[in-house]
Amino acid sequence: MLSLRQIEAFQAVVESGSFHGAARRLGTTQPAISKRIAEMEAALGVVLFDRSRKQVTLTLAGEMLLPESRAMLDLRARMTNAVLDPTLFAGTVRIGVTELVALTFLPNWVSAVREAFPRLRLRPEVGLAGTFLRGLREAALDLAILPGQRPVEALLDSRPLGAVEMAWMRRPVAAAEAGPIPAAALSSHVVLAQSEGSGLQAAANAWLAEQGATPDVVLSSNSLSALCxxxxxxxxxxxxxxARFxxxxxxxxxxxxxxxxxxxxxxxxVVFRRDGLHRIxxxxxxLAEATADFARGDTL
Structure with a gap:
């Protein structure tokens, strides 16, 4: 007979690409994951993974089982959510936010969450979008607020929070241009950029490339305040x-x-995992949609 623990291990191996990654995701050991998969294969009488390569891959039998395992775990989540009173939830939710969120509406959002879930423990972390997206995929985070393209992945759910108007800024000069300059003219500017892994910088780099602009990037920082x-x-x-500046x-x-x-x-x-905490x-x-305001907060 199959168990939910075995199905959970199977799904974790698929999503992480390795037995080690599945163990890290589920908070257990690699031998424990191997044991669950071996028991599952014995119960079904088939081999589910090709273990001959560094990254394990599904066999044909594994491919056939995958949608059923996802449906089973989704059913478990729905059953849990059906009887869970969110206001009584006393667990921990791990959150990732970028600096702009931390500088603007994070306090109001956290206050709204605390009011809705008085027993909830929040673990917010301020950092870069690339790091947080990996954290969501690896179950190191439960929710994150990210700029850029919407992540479209079976593991993740998301909601739009609006868009932020960005502007190129410099120290004032007396002989400023009378009107807009061609975007390609930014090639003559010395640019201060955000660090690698920044969603804002990834969008800026893509736009600069589209415009044929190749500015000289002399310095990068993971802090908007420092860049200002x-x-x-x-x-x-x-x-x-x-608006912020x-x-x-x-x-x-x-x-x-x-x-x-x-x-x-x-x-x-706002991006969050499709797992047992999905209702929370x-x-x-x-609440993030209701409180999002990228212009509020104290200015420098």
């Missing part, structure tokens, strides 16, 4: 959220560099 300070100091041109423009410390075409708004998504994280996603 470096830009004010005259060390280069940086791509910054327009509008006060610096009004005060004469920053100046926008408008381009033709303009950089499109950067979409943000789904409610948290709705």
């Amino acid at each position: 300070s470096l830009t004010i100091a005259g060390l280069g041109t940086a791509l910054l959220p327009r 509008a006060a610096q423009v009004v005060a004469g410390r920053l100046q926008e560099v408008t381009t033709e075409p303009a950089l499109p708004p950067l979409p943000y998504w 994280t789904g409610c948290m996603a709705e």
Whole structure:
């Protein structure tokens, strides 16, 4: 007879690509995962994985079983959610947010979540989108707020949070251009960029490549606040959220560099795993939609 623990192990091996990754995801040991899979194969009388390569792959029998295993785990999640009173949930939810979220609506969102789930423990982490997307895939995170393209994966659910207007900014110069400059003209600018793994920078790099712009990137940082300070100091041109740093423009410390075409708004998504916490994280996603405001918060 098959058990849910065996099916869970099977699904984890498929999603992580290895027995070691499945063990890490489920918080157990590799021998324990191997034992569950071996028991499952013995019960079914088939081999489910080709173990001859570094990354295990499904056999034909495994491919046939995969949709059924997913359906079984989805049913377990629905059964759990049907009887779970969210307000009584006392577990921990691991969250990843980018700096812009932390600087703007994170306090309001956390307050709303705490009011809805008074016994819930939150573990927020501030960092880069690339790291958080890997964390969601590997079950190291339960929910994250990410910029850029919407992740379309069977393992993940998502909700839109709107889009952020971005602007190229520099220290004010007396002989500023009268109107927009061709986007390709950014090639003559010294650019201050966000670090590798930044969703904002990935979108900027893709747009620059489309426009044929090849600016000289002399410095990168994982902090928007640091990039703003470096830009004010005259060390280069940086791509910054327009509303967030509008006060610096009004005060004469920053100046926008408008381009033709303009950089499109950067979409943000709240992304969460389709697992046993889906009902809780789904409610948290709705609260994020209700509180998202990328312009609020104290300015530098």
